[in-house]
Amino acid sequence: MSSAAGQETDEVGEIYDEMSDLVEVYHGNIHLGYWAGDDDPATLAEALDRMTDLVAGTLALTPGQHLVDVGCGVGVPALRVAARYGVRITGITxxxxxAEETARRAAAAGVDDLVTARQADAEALPFPDAAFDAVLAFDSLPNAVDKGQWLREMSRVLRPGGRFAITEYTAEATLTPADREVIATHAIFDPPTASALCALVAGAGLVIDERRDWGARVRRTYDEVAALFRDGGEALADAYGAERVRAFERGLAPVFEVCRAGLGYLLVAGHKPG
Ligand SMILES: C[S@@+](CC[C@H](N)C(=O)[O-])C[C@H]1O[C@@H](n2cnc3c(N)ncnc32)[C@H](O)[C@@H]1O
Structure with missing residues (x-):
């Protein structure tokens, strides 16, 4: 990609390329988990899948529909949603x-006719207008260099009457320039306030029907992942290499600190006027 924004987009892709198989630390889900409260006994894996179910549940999907998953990760959420709702899913990353790993997992699950993925930029989706029944951006909008452009593209490729779901990290406290630099190392750019995000969504021509502030529901993810490194360090080191795991953990710790202290989590869902 040749523009300045395109270059930053490529750099974000490279962060994920480098992380590669370490996504298994999150059971292949690169999003936050959902816990109902402090005494919720859900494991990290269960909480991650639960979040997928809650987010996908807002799309009112019916069998045979076609969903575009903008920022699909390695396709674990897409595979779960396709199996649950009988929908076709095109992933973009x-x-x-x-993209390769999503295709590999779809083939291994025998659903490569339902779930496909391609490498493309969310700022310029390679699809005609109104091509999809539903659009999803699940923990990917935080990576957006130009959030307004992502949302306009999502709106453009959604058919009138189609539904969308978006999750985003929101700024709950004033973030210092140093905080912003820390989270940018993990491609979390310019967390908006909840109202700024809603204004961007509306500005893209989308109508919000549902808005959930899940900051308190997701925060345990940071502790659970930190505990995973603390308690499972040896197994992880055997699987991925001690130095690689240590470097990943070292990079993650300050990011989680800022997220825990300063970021909320918002789901917005709704439709494109018909
Ligand atoms: C945090 S991961 C979320 C993955 C997945 N939705 C999940 O829940 O497991 C963000 C994803 O968005 C993708 N992404 C980030 N910026 C993008 C861009 N400009 N265009 C396309 N994909 C992008 C990344 O490659 C990655 O797959």
Whole structure:
């Protein structure tokens, strides 16, 4: 990609390429988990899948519909949603590794006719107008260099009457320039306030029917992942290499600190006027 924004987009893709198989630390889900409260006994894996179900549940999907998953990761959420609702899903990611891994997982699950993925930029989706019944951006909008452009593209490829679901990290506290630099190392750019995000969504021509502030529901993810490194360090080191795991953990710790202290989590869902 040749523009300045395109270059940043490529760099985001490279962050994920580099992480590659370490996504298994998150059971292949690169999003936050959902816990109902402090005494919720759900494991990290269960909480991650639960979030997928909650987010996908807002799309009112019916069998045979076609969903575009903008920022599909390695396709774990897409495979789960396709199996549950009998929908076709086209995943988009700027990571070459994610696109290949999604295709590999879809083939292994025997659903490569339902779930496909390609490398493309969410700022310029390679689809005609109104091509999809539903659009999803599941923990990918935080990576957007130009959030308004992502949302306009999502709106453009959605058919009138189609539904959307978006999750985003929101700024709950004033983030210092140093905080912003820390989270940018993990491609979390310019967290908007909840109202700024809603204004961007509306500005893209989308109508919000549902808005959920799940900051308190997701925060345990940071502790659970940190505990995973603390308690499972040896197994992870055996699987991925001690130095690689240590470097990943070292990079993650300050990011989680800022997320825990300063970021919320918002789901917005709704439709494109018909
Ligand atoms: C945090 S991961 C979320 C993955 C997946 N939705 C999940 O829940 O497991 C963000 C995803 O968005 C993709 N992404 C980030 N910026 C992108 C862009 N400009 N265009 C396309 N994909 C992008 C990344 O490659 C990655 O697959």
């Amino acid at each position: 700027n990571s070459a590794w994610h």
